[in-house]
Amino acid sequence: MGRDNREVTLRFLAEPGDVNFGGKVHGGAVMKWIDLAAYACSAAWSGKYCITVYAGGIRFVQPILVGNLVEVSAKVIYTGSSSMHIAIDVQASDPKELNNRLTTHCIVIMVAVDEHGKPTQVPKWVPETEEDVTLERSAIKLMKMRQEIGEEMEAHVKLLKSNLESRF
Incomplete structure (x- = not known):
């Protein structure tokens, strides 16, 4: 479009x-x-x-x-x-x-x-200005950081689940 x-x-x-x-x-x-x-x-x-x-x-x-x-x-x-x-x-x-x-x-x-x-x-x-390029790079960087946070949260939830299961 x-x-x-x-x-x-x-x-x-x-x-x-x-x-x-x-x-x-x-x-x-x-x-x-x-x-x-x-x-x-x-x-x-x-x-x-x-x-x-x-x-x-x-x-x-x-x-x-x-x-x-x-x-x-x-x-x-x-x-x-x-x-x-x-x-x-x-x-x-x-x-x-x-x-x-x-x-x-x-x-x-x-x-x-x-x-x-x-x-x-x-x-x-498609970025057209330097500001646009900077904004796009920031979005890509944030996307990678969200992925890392998601992986860390998943590991945290597994640990919590394991701790709860060991109590019962």
Whole structure:
């Protein structure tokens, strides 16, 4: 397909229903916004229905206040055969001042699926600028690190399971 729809930005006001007990927007609301932006971006890039398979490295940098103008920006930074790595930045500002500040950042991996829920091909994204090359390298490095963490977690679970079985 070779689509040009690599980036999506959602903009809206943080509402009172998004607030936590501390008076700030709660992390669950922010995670929902991240998932929505990742879906919009991956669907626009692939032209297909997409599902979230991973959301990680979520960094809550600063709080979002009720009434802030929120911008959730999503950008394709790497594509596999059916997967798309989406970099997400959440920014917020007082709508009277429009001084955006980074509040949250993460990477989400989306997979395009067919009508039977099976992974399906997506257009290849090719970096065009030095920044794009850096983003793609970062996505590949993070992918390798997630694999190592997954292997370590699997070994940890086996050890825990073995310890539990030996007790009974």
